[in-house]
Amino acid sequence: MAFSLHGVHLPHRKATARMAAVRVAAPKSVLLPTMMHIGRPAVPVVKAGDHVDVGTLVAEQDGLISSPVYASVSGTVKKITEIVLSGGAAVPAILIESDGAMTPDPALCPPVVGSRADLIEAIRKSGVVGLGGAGFPTYVKFLTEDPGRIRELIVNGAECEPYITSDTRAMLDESADMALAFRALEEHLGIPRILIGIENNKKEAIAQMRRLAEQDPRITVRPLRTLYPQGGEKVLIYHTTGKVVPAGKLPIDVGCVVSNCSTLAAIGRYLRTGMPLVERCITVDGSAVREPGNVIVPIGMAAGDVFEACGGFSAAPGKVLYGGPMMGVSVPDLAAPVLKNTNALLAFSEKDAAIPAPTACISCGACQNHCPFHLRPAAIARAYRNGDVKKLEKLQPELCMECGCCAYICPAGRPLVQTNKLAKAVLRDARAKEKEAAQ
Amino acid sequence: MMEAQLHLSASPHIHSSTTTRSIMRDVVFSLLPAAAAGILWFGARAAAVIVTCIAAAVLAEAGFNLILRKKQTVGDWSAAVTGLLLALNLPANIPLWQAVLGAVFAIVVVKGLFGGIGCNLVNPAITARVFMLVAFGTMTQAAFPRSADVATGATPLAELAAGEEAPALLDLFIGNHGGAIGETCVLALVIGGVYLLARRVITWHLPVAFIGTVFLLSWVLSDFDLSLALAWIFSGGLFIGAIFMATDYVTSPATPWGKILFGVGAGLITVLIRFWGNYPEGVSFGILLMNILNPYIEAWTAPRPFGGKRA
Numbered sequence: 106m107a108f109s110l111h112g113v114h115l116p117h118r119k120a121t122a123r124m125a126a127v128r129v130a131a132p133k134s135v136l137l138p139t140m141m142h143i144g145r146p147a148v149p150v151v152k153a154g155d156h157v158d159v160g161t162l163v164a165e166q167d168g169l170i171s172s173p174v175y176a177s178v179s180g181t182v183k184k185i186t187e188i189v190l191s192g193g194a195a196v197p198a199i200l201i202e203s204d205g206a207m208t209p210d211p212a213l214c215p216p217v218v219g220s221r222a223d224l225i226e227a228i229r230k231s232g233v234v235g236l237g238g239a240g241f242p243t244y245v246k247f248l249t250e251d252p253g254r255i256r257e258l259i260v261n262g263a264e265c266e267p268y269i270t271s272d273t274r275a276m277l278d279e280s281a282d283m284a285l286a287f288r289a290l291e292e293h294l295g296i297p298r299i300l301i302g303i304e305n306n307k308k309e310a311i312a313q314m315r316r317l318a319e320q321d322p323r324i325t326v327r328p329l330r331t332l333y334p335q336g337g338e339k340v341l342i343y344h345t346t347g348k349v350v351p352a353g354k355l356p357i358d359v360g361c362v363v364s365n366c367s368t369l370a371a372i373g374r375y376l377r378t379g380m381p382l383v384e385r386c387i388t389v390d391g392s393a394v395r396e397p398g399n400v401i402v403p404i405g406m407a408a409g410d411v412f413e414a415c416g417g418f419s420a421a422p423g424k425v426l427y428g429g430p431m432m433g434v435s436v437p438d439l440a441a442p443v444l445k446n447t448n449a450l451l452a453f454s455e456k457d458a459a460i461p462a463p464t465a466c467i468s469c470g471a472c473q474n475h476c477p478f479h480l481r482p483a484a485i486a487r488a489y490r491n492g493d494v495k496k497l498e499k500l501q502p503e504l505c506m507e508c509g510c511c512a513y514i515c516p517a518g519r520p521l522v523q524t525n526k527l528a529k530a531v532l533r534d535a536r537a538k539e540k541e542a543a544q
Numbered sequence: 545m546m547e548a549q550l551h552l553s554a555s556p557h558i559h560s561s562t563t564t565r566s567i568m569r570d571v572v573f574s575l576l577p578a579a580a581a582g583i584l585w586f587g588a589r590a591a592a593v594i595v596t597c598i599a600a601a602v603l604a605e606a607g608f609n610l611i612l613r614k615k616q617t618v619g620d621w622s623a624a625v626t627g628l629l630l631a632l633n634l635p636a637n638i639p640l641w642q643a644v645l646g647a648v649f650a651i652v653v654v655k656g657l658f659g660g661i662g663c664n665l666v667n668p669a670i671t672a673r674v675f676m677l678v679a680f681g682t683m684t685q686a687a688f689p690r691s692a693d694v695a696t697g698a699t700p701l702a703e704l705a706a707g708e709e710a711p712a713l714l715d716l717f718i719g720n721h722g723g724a725i726g727e728t729c730v731l732a733l734v735i736g737g738v739y740l741l742a743r744r745v746i747t748w749h750l751p752v753a754f755i756g757t758v759f760l761l762s763w764v765l766s767d768f769d770l771s772l773a774l775a776w777i778f779s780g781g782l783f784i785g786a787i788f789m790a791t792d793y794v795t796s797p798a799t800p801w802g803k804i805l806f807g808v809g810a811g812l813i814t815v816l817i818r819f820w821g822n823y824p825e826g827v828s829f830g831i832l833l834m835n836i837l838n839p840y841i842e843a844w845t846a847p848r849p850f851g852g853k854r855a
Contacts, residue, residue, distance in 0.1 A: 110850065113560070267558070339851060352852045423551055430557040437552055458551045464564055464620065465662035470798020479847035501852045509556030516564045517662075523554050 110340055110477040112332040113510045115267050115431070117306060118390070122270040125278060126386040126399040129414040131203050135177050135405030137163060138188050138198040141445040142234040143241045144170030146196040155182045158210035160380050163199050166229070172242045172445075173232045176210075177383040177403035178203035188442075191427070191434045198442075201405070215379040221252060224293040231375035232382040232445070237261055237272065237336070237365030238428050240446035243372065246362045247294055256360035258287075258296045259345050260369060262303040262310060263329060263336030266429025269449040271386045274399050275367040276303070276310040282373030283366060284317050289376055291323055299324045300345045301366070306331040333431060334508040338363050340477050352504055367448070382445060389415045391451035393422040402443055408450055409439030423458030426451040431509040461518030472511035472521055478504050482511035486524035494535045502528040564661070568621035570743050574736035575628050575788065581719050581729035585689035586636035590725045594631040596640050600647035601627030608656040622661050626650050629669035629788060632726020633781065633828075634676070636687040642680055646672040666835040667792045670785070674828045686722040699723050700779040701824040704772075713771060716778035727781040737787040746791045749803035754786035754830075757811025765819055782814065785827040795835040802845035810834045 140146035147164035157163060157176035164174040180203040188198040216227040229244035249255060260283075264272040276283070290296050299321075301314045305328040318324040327345045329335045339350045341363060348359040356363050371382055383404055389411060390397040396416030408425060412418060426433035427447050443450070472482040481500055488496035502525050511521040582590045605623035609616050617623075627647050634643055650672035655664045676682040686699045699722045700710045711721045719729025726733075740746045755777055763773035777783075790796060790810055797806050810830035817826025834841075848854050 115558070343850075349851050352849075354851075421549070423549065424553070424557065425550055426557060430555075432555050433557065434555070435550070435552045435557065437550055439550075453557075455549075458557075460551075460553050460557070461559055461563070464617075465660065467564055467567075467622075467662045467793045468795075468798065469567070469793040473798055473847065478850040478852070480849055481846065484846075501849045504849050504852050507555070513556045513558065514560050514562070516560075516562045516567055518559060518563070520554065522556065526554075 109330060109332070110343060111475050111479070111510070112334055112340075112477050113475050113513055114331075115265075115333045115513070117331075118267045119270050119273070119306075121268070121388050121390055121397050121399055122273050122307070124270075124398045126271075126274050126401045128384075128401040129406075129411070131178055131205055131207050132403065132406045132410045134180075134183070134200060134202045135403050136186075136188065136198050136200050136407065136442040137174050137177065137405040138190060138196055138442065138444065139164045139174055140190065140194065140196045141174065141240060141404070142172040143239065144168070144172070147171055147174050149185050149197055149199055151182045151185075151199065153182055153184045156180070157182060157201060158208045159383055160210040160213045163201075164197075166242075170242055170245055172234050173230065173381070174199070175232055175381045175383050176201055177405050179206050179208040180204040191436065209380065213379045213381075215377060216375070218289060218293065218376065221293045224289055227376065228372055230381065231372060233368055233371045233375065234382075234445050235365055236367040236371060236385060236446055236448065238432065238446050238448055240444070243364065243368055246357070246364065247290075249357060252295055254357060254360060255294060255296050255362050256298065257346060257362070258290060258299045259341060259356075259361055259363045260299060260301040260366050261336050261338075261341055261363055262301055262307070262314065262366040263341060264307065265304055265331075265333045265335040266431050266433075266449075268390045268451055269388045269429050271388045271399055271448045272366050273307050273310050274386055275370045276307075277313050279370035279374070280313050280317055282370045282377060284320075285373035285376055286369040287317070287321065287324065289372075291321075296362075297323060301326045302329050302335070302341050302345045303327070304329050304331045304335050334477060334506070334510065337477060337506050337508055339506065352501065385443070385445065385447070387411070387443060387447055388449040389451075390449065391422075391426070391453045392457045393418045393420045393452040393454045395419040404445055405442045407439065408436065408441050408443065411443060411450055412439065412452060418452060420454040422452040423455035424453045426453070431513065432507065463519045464517045466517055466519060469516060471514045471516065475510045475514045477508065477510065478506070480505055480511075480525075482521040482525055483519075485528045486519065486521060489524050489528040489531060492531070494531065497528055497532050500528075503532060505529065564622070565620045567745055568625050570740065570745050571625050571788070572621060572628060574739045574743075574745070575625075575632065575726065577732035577735045578632055578726040578729060578784065579628065581732040582632060582636070582725035585719050585728060586687055586725055589687075590636040592640065593634055593636060593638060593643050593725060594628065596643045597631035597634070597647045598624055598627035600644040601630065601651050604648045604651040605656070608652055609660075612656075614660065617661055620661060623651055626655070626668045630672050632784060633669060633673045633724050634682065635723070636725050638682060642676065642682070646676050649675055662794055664794055666832055667789055667795050670789045670828050670831050670835075674832055677823070677828070686724065688722045689720055689728075699824065700775065701818065704775060704779060705818065705824055710775045710779065713774055713778065716775060721779075723779075724781060724784075727784045730778050730783050733783040733787055737783075740787070740791075746787070747800065747803065749800050750791050750796060750807045751786040753804040753807025754790055754811045754814075755782060757808045758782055758814050761811065761815040762818075765815070776818070780818075780825045781827040785831055786810075790831045790834070795838055797838060797841045797845060799842075799845045799847060802841045805841050805845065806834050806838070809837065
């Protein structure tokens, strides 16, 4: 590679990497939000009192960018309620009381895939979305007018966030399903090249993926420097192919589709079994968790129940995170359900939950010298505070992927990710107004 | 019950252990060899100046915050850094009241009035040194090492400028010559610089560009006499300025190329003043002038965002 993008060295804390995922006992109930993806919420197709089995459709997708939701336990639909998601949106959610039997829906069977359209429809029906955290409906990424546009499928196995090892486990334990997905995509979508990017601290995962590459000349494993945020989409594309995705463009504009390794394993599993996405592997860890490990849980299981299945808390939790400590979301209570794109549940003791109080910026430049995209977070914060839209136009905060390197490294503990987000909003508003004025 | 106590905050949820305070503490540690060398060469009087300056700077900062009811910031060690740096830039024979005045000037006028830490336009210690040079003629006659009554006389720089025989290179390197308390012992300053590099508080760009520029120009201007060029860089305040004062975060660029530009510019001004100016030393003026140009250098060397348009 010509040069490597900046980033930060983080503590790994990936002790759970050695622990194969264990399936937990069926919870008493699950709560399935109709939006566990980017796009429009799905529409419930069941009502209170209906009996469902594992894999029964409970909410159909609505529009192009959306995804269907399936029952993750067998039992009875108790009610259609509403849930406020971390983003602030209130969406319908389906509460299912489990009968404890986990009976699979008898109507399910592996899909018959004979063409490109069949495969895309299968991926759509599988309910699979970006399992690495983004939650973008996976089938949409393969919907190109010109099938030849996809030159490279980039498999994201970087797993650069501390604590999380669920992707590592997918690469180690579900490589056969991944291979199945690869073959289907090569055959029906004509994808000529598959690049698997993995941080070089995951030696076993690299070895396992190299075994797949030995059997398929189209697959190449690309070990990456262990440097957060190696798994950021544009970072990964650059470090595996050398291509730069321009501002406002998508990976497909440079011929790439990026998909998480767990996402591909889930597609392979659906092709093999016909069971849609109803469960997933998550890493449960953090200083307040008694028995950290990887667990396979039904989607919709409450965070509190998941922690309970991992021995409960060793200390009163001060903060609970969905996802990793760099980009994860803190949740207000333990009733929140596991979503399709939840890759980890972390609980920290009160001591580790504290965030530093910000002090004055000393212009040390650490934020800009560690930004993978060479942005200037301190300057963006200053321009935001001054309401200087002209300056913000130059500083281009809209490129920020909110990876958190700047705020992590800032010796003054300044909330730079937040000011980046706010600056983006200011720019959006200003541009909208400009457009309005022009009309 | 337990759930009601969960903290909500925006990501990231972990932070590097490096803080403003730990950085400032590292700078103090890195200056200790130079301070020790100063006390070794110039005696107890040097220690008195160091203690006076640090105490005056810290008290000035605490008092300023107290009087203006601002958040107390003495705990971040930055006032101690300014006090120590200033002391190392003063001769051991300076009247202590002048040292106090310099420290208060640095903290109150240069730093406090502009908004405190992070807001100063120029480096407080270097500006105080220039202020004292102009006000009291400090450093035109400097103390000499190990003289019973702290005798004064021309510094090596003045001798070099007058074309006289300068002290031996080894004496210059270990600090056995006249000058400010902390500037004479190049060896101690380099040790401190290596510590800062190892701790990643500074990068090599600025000091190397600064000292390199002075070295190259002095070498050319002294008819390619290597030992004379070395004497030029080992004399005066070049090492302490280039390693510890020009690298002040607030008043120097953040990008590698910006740092190099700053260093070359400061080196150029230093040489111009040393060879053709009225003052024997130009390091302080070089840094001060580049401090003022810093916002422009920051703008010129701003990196192009990845995948974005030129800023």
